[in-house]
Amino acid sequence: MQGEKTPYWLMTQKMMPQRPIVKNALWAFFVGGAISTVGQGVLWFFMRHGMTAKEASSPTAVVMIGLGALFTGLGWYDRLVKRAGMGASLPITGFANAMVAPAMEYKAEGLVMGIGARLFTIAGPVLVYGMAAAFVVGAARYLITGVA
Amino acid sequence: MTFLWAFLVGGLLCLLAQLVMDFTRMTPGQVLVLFVVVGALAGGVGLYGKLVQFAGAGASVPLPGFGYTMVEGIGQAVRHKGALGLLTGGLTAASGGIKSAVLFGLLASLIFKPKA
Amino acid sequence: MSVKQCGAATYAVSGVYIQSTASVVGPKEGHGPFRGQFDRVWEDEGSHAASFEKAEQQLLAEAYAIALQKGGLRWEDIQLVIGGDLLDQVITTNFVARSHGRPLAGIFAACATFTEGLGLGALLVGGADVGTVMVSAVSHHATAERQFRFPLELGYQRTPTSAWTATAAGAVVLSQAAAPLAVESVTFGRVVDLGGKDPNDMGSAMAPAAYDTIMQHLKDMGQELRDFDAIYTGDLGHFGLTMLKAYGERQGTPFGAELHDCGRELYDRDRQDTHNGGSGPGCSASVFSGPLTRKLMAGEWHRLLLVATGALYSPTTYQQGETIPCIAHAIQISRGRAHA
Numbered sequence: 010m011q012g013e014k015t016p017y018w019l020m021t022q023k024m025m026p027q028r029p030i031v032k033n034a035l036w037a038f039f040v041g042g043a044i045s046t047v048g049q050g051v052l053w054f055f056m057r058h059g060m061t062a063k064e065a066s067s068p069t070a071v072v073m074i075g076l077g078a079l080f081t082g083l084g085w086y087d088r089l090v091k092r093a094g095m096g097a098s099l100p101i102t103g104f105a106n107a108m109v110a111p112a113m114e115y116k117a118e119g120l121v122m123g124i125g126a127r128l129f130t131i132a133g134p135v136l137v138y139g140m141a142a143a144f145v146v147g148a149a150r151y152l153i154t155g156v157a
Numbered sequence: 158m159t160f161l162w163a164f165l166v167g168g169l170l171c172l173l174a175q176l177v178m179d180f181t182r183m184t185p186g187q188v189l190v191l192f193v194v195v196g197a198l199a200g201g202v203g204l205y206g207k208l209v210q211f212a213g214a215g216a217s218v219p220l221p222g223f224g225y226t227m228v229e230g231i232g233q234a235v236r237h238k239g240a241l242g243l244l245t246g247g248l249t250a251a252s253g254g255i256k257s258a259v260l261f262g263l264l265a266s267l268i269f270k271p272k273a
Numbered sequence: 274m275s276v277k278q279c280g281a282a283t284y285a286v287s288g289v290y291i292q293s294t295a296s297v298v299g300p301k302e303g304h305g306p307f308r309g310q311f312d313r314v315w316e317d318e319g320s321h322a323a324s325f326e327k328a329e330q331q332l333l334a335e336a337y338a339i340a341l342q343k344g345g346l347r348w349e350d351i352q353l354v355i356g357g358d359l360l361d362q363v364i365t366t367n368f369v370a371r372s373h374g375r376p377l378a379g380i381f382a383a384c385a386t387f388t389e390g391l392g393l394g395a396l397l398v399g400g401a402d403v404g405t406v407m408v409s410a411v412s413h414h415a416t417a418e419r420q421f422r423f424p425l426e427l428g429y430q431r432t433p434t435s436a437w438t439a440t441a442a443g444a445v446v447l448s449q450a451a452a453p454l455a456v457e458s459v460t461f462g463r464v465v466d467l468g469g470k471d472p473n474d475m476g477s478a479m480a481p482a483a484y485d486t487i488m489q490h491l492k493d494m495g496q497e498l499r500d501f502d503a504i505y506t507g508d509l510g511h512f513g514l515t516m517l518k519a520y521g522e523r524q525g526t527p528f529g530a531e532l533h534d535c536g537r538e539l540y541d542r543d544r545q546d547t548h549n550g551g552s553g554p555g556c557s558a559s560v561f562s563g564p565l566t567r568k569l570m571a572g573e574w575h576r577l578l579l580v581a582t583g584a585l586y587s588p589t590t591y592q593q594g595e596t597i598p599c600i601a602h603a604i605q606i607s608r609g610r611a612h613a
Contacts, residue, residue, distance in 0.1 A: 017520065018468040021477045024519065026433040026512060030179050033430065037175035038168040041219065045167020048214030049160050062210075066217050066226070067253035073218060074254060078261035081426050082269035090428020095174035097428055098185050099192060099219045100167070101254065107189070108258050110427035112266035114419055117324045124266045128259065131186050131427070136255070139193040139224050143247040146201035147231030151243060182471075185429050271415070271425045272320070 033094050040089065040096035048073055048100070070101055077105030082113070107131040163215030166208065170219045189220055196221025200228035226250050274449055276400030280493025282486075283460040284392075286399035290452035291445055291606070293344030295336045296563035299414065299440030302551070305540045311563040312339050318415055318440055329358070329365045329413035329440075332555075336409060336442035336562075337373065344446045346405070351375050351446070355394050356409035357386035358554055359417050359438070366409065375407070384508050385462070385583030386410045387443060387558040388602040392459035394447045395604070399456075404449055411442035412553030421472065421588060434474035434512045436552035439539060443558025453608055454569055457576075458494055460603040462486035464585065470596045472586065476513020476536075476549055479582040482599035483509060484520055486580055490603045501531055502574035505565060507557035507581035507601070508536030510550030535560035535581075557581040569608050576607040 051072045055065035077100075080086040086106045090097040097103050111127040118127075129136070170192075178188045199205040205225040208216040216222055230250020234242025248255070274288025296311040303314025313335060319328025333356075341347065354373065357380040358365040370377040382389040387410035394406040415425055417438035423429055447456065465485050469478030483506045491497060498504070509517055514534045521528050539551035539560060561579055568574050580603040586595070 015468045017481060020519065020523075021469065021474075021516060024512075024516065025474070025477070028179050028432055030176070033179055034172050034175050038172040041171025042164040042168025042215075045212075045215040045218045046160055046164045048167070048218035049163035052214045052217075053159075062213065066209075067250075069214060069217070070254040071257040074258045075261050078258075078265040082265040084269075084272040084426060087426050087428040091430060093171075094430040095178055095185070095188065096168070096171040098189065099171045099174045101218050101220065101223065103428070104189075104220060104223070105258055105261060106426070106428055107186075108262040109265045110271075111424045112262055113269055113271045113426055114424035116266055116270070117326075124263065127424075128262050128266070130424075131189070132258065134186060135189050135193050135220070135223075138190045139197065139227060139251075140247055142194040142197035142224060143200075143227035143231055144243060146197050146228050147235065147243050147246065150201055150232070151235055151240065270320075 036093045037096035040093035041099060044097065044100040044102055073101050074105040077102030078109045081106045081109040104132060104135065107135075159213045162212040166212035166215035167219055170216070170221065192219070192221045193224040196224030197228050200225035223251065223254065226254070274399050276396055279458070280489070282463070282489050283458055283493035284396060285458045285494070286395045286456055288449055289395045289399040289447055289456040290450060291454040291456065291566075292346070292405070292448045292450060292452055293340050293446045294562035294566045295339035295343060295444045296559040297332050297335045297339065297442045298559050301545060302439055302441050302539055302559065305545060306538055307560065307564045310567055311559060315440070318413070325413055325415035326360070326364065329360070329411060329416050330369050332413060332440065332442040333358070333365055333369045333409060333411040333444075334372065336411070336444040337369070337407065340407065340444040340446050346446065348373050348375055351405050351407045352403050353378060353397065354407045354409070355380060355390040356407070356411075357381050357390065358411045359383065360420060365411055382600055382602065383583030383585050384552055384554050384556065385581040385600050385602050386554040387561065388507070388579055388581040388604045389461070391445065391447070391456065391604045392461060392602055395456040395459050398447050398449060406447045407444060408447060409442065409444040410554035410558035412438055412440070412555035414438045414440045417553055431548050432473045434471075434476060434510075434549050436475055436508060436510055436536065436549045437540065437547040438553040439536075439551040439556040439559065441553070441555030441559035443555060443562035445562060454566070454606055455609050456604060457607050458490070458605045460486055460490040460493065462489070462601040462603070464598045464600050466596050466598040468596050470591065470594065472591050472597070474512065475552065475584040475597065476508070476510040477516040478597045479584055479599040479601065480509055480513050480517040480520055483517055483580050483582050483601040484524065486601040486603050487578070488526065490578065490605070494605075498526070498529065498531060501576050501578050503568075504532050504578045504580065505557070505560070506532070506534045507583070508550065508552035509534045509582060510536045510552065511542065512549055569606065572608065574608070576605065579604050579606065
């Protein structure tokens with residue numbers, strides 16, 4: 010009776026309502042593009058004040074993360090993601106949403122294990138694998154080229 | 158012109174992530190991890206750097222830009238400090254983003270209450 | 274009053290009556306297709322409370338109070354409380370019991386908790402001479418979301434098959450004192466697992482369990498589908514009910530117009546953005562205690578089979594890749610002809 014590929018399970022997969030893939034993709038494209046354009050505006054602002062594109066990218070990230078945290082706190086960001094999916098989750102504002110949302114939610118569990126620990130519920134894995142991948146890539150380049 | 162490219166490239170990266178999520182049924186967290194790793198790899202072979210030059214925030218604001226930033230940071234640190242840079246470079250480059258995410262996150266969760 | 278075992282899993286009871294029912298629901302549930310058929314509708318999800326866990330407790334406490342008041346009873350008249358909820362360690366039901374101080378049997382069968390409680394209560398009232406039993410089930414959207422899925426403010430897209438945990442509580446007083454609605458029989462389900470493992474598609478995972486229990490009930494009681502005016506499953510939702518019909522067809526029992534689902538009817542899918550429909554122990558509990566009881570009392574139906582369905586998984590088991598074991602318990606309720 011148990012096991013994964015039962016006839017019933019196969020029937021379920023066949024009859025399952027489809028995700029609205031085209032609609033989701035269009036939403037993701039336009040919202041993701043719009044957030045990136047806002048980011049470009051912030052970048053442009055810092056560059057006009059005498060930074061190079063490289064120097065401006067860090068303060069741009071800070072501003073975008075601040076906006077993401079603010080809109081999450083106001084309860085707007087989850088509504089955006091509901092429609093736009095990855096269009097709102099993939100930009101760095103979505104990273105802020107992923108940190109603030111669980112922390113807010115578990116506030117009642119206290120400052121340490123509530124907010125403190127939960128900030129990294131979703132951001133933690135992203136940081137861990139981002140750091141690991143960057144290290145491996147950097148080390149490989151270093152070994153191959155000698156200069157990274 | 159960069160604004161248009163930022164829109165298009167940022168939008169396309171998000172569209173790609175959405176398609177990955179819908180077709181593979183990965184969870185959002187898994188997709189984010191995947192794209193950070195892809196960003197680091199693409200940064201390592203020099204592809205992502207070109208994309209950033211050309212599309213600005215369209216490439217740096219989406220999460221693969223985060224992986225790329227760390228790889229770039231490692232490169233720079235290795236040039237200055239040698240092998241130790243492999244350990245220090247990534248976080249140095251990403252420190253602005255990470256620290257502000259922690260601080261803003263802490264602040265927002267202290268101020269706001271979740272809504273149903 | 275008596276209890277008699279019929280067949281493998283069914284007990285026919287007599288002399289067990291529904292003294293009163295109470296339903297308290299959140300705003301989304303109260304403004305859905307069943308608008309105006311619940312005893313009380315909250316204006317919001319309980320943001321006045323210090324936490325949503327506390328709001329859920331208040332939801333249950335209010336349902337108890339209304340059930341007592343409608344039955345003209347006081348807490349001292351209740352010999353035993355049988356109830357459950359979705360939260361770890363059944364905290365809602367257990368914590369509310371601090372204030373009512375009556376003997377408590379806390380139970381868990383996920384979203385099938387309500388009919389499990391009604392079944393146990395009916396056996397005790399009918400067979401063990403326990404005079405009056407309070408049965409309850411409750412759930413809250415915000416507390417269940419964060420235990421089983423994601424935090425509220427974290428943006429994510431729901432898939433078409435994902436369920437919406439209802440903010441709702443239902444309470445029923447069973448007693449030996451004659452009343453219009455009687456419990457006639459109870460079938461306890463067995464765990465069925467046909468390999469579904471997607472927590473965003475519990476409806477199709479639970480459908481075979483519902484089928485198993487319905488068939489067991491019909492066999493044990495020597496009944497047919499047409500002996501019922503309505504058969505209500507708990508929270509299979511849109512896709513789950515479709516799968517139950519398809520599964521029935523394949524197994525040789527095509528269901529007809531008598532088959533419904535509480536979760537599917539609790540919300541207006543297009544207007545309320547609830548995807549597969551309502552779920553949670555409070556879903557079937559409040560729909561039975563409100564709308565379904567009204568239909569029975571109004572004489573629109575004579576006999577109802579309520580089959581609440583439960584997905585018995587935890588966040589730990591699905592993260593470990595386990596399939597979802599499911600269960601369904603059935604309870605047959607009728608409006609006595611003597612009182613019609």
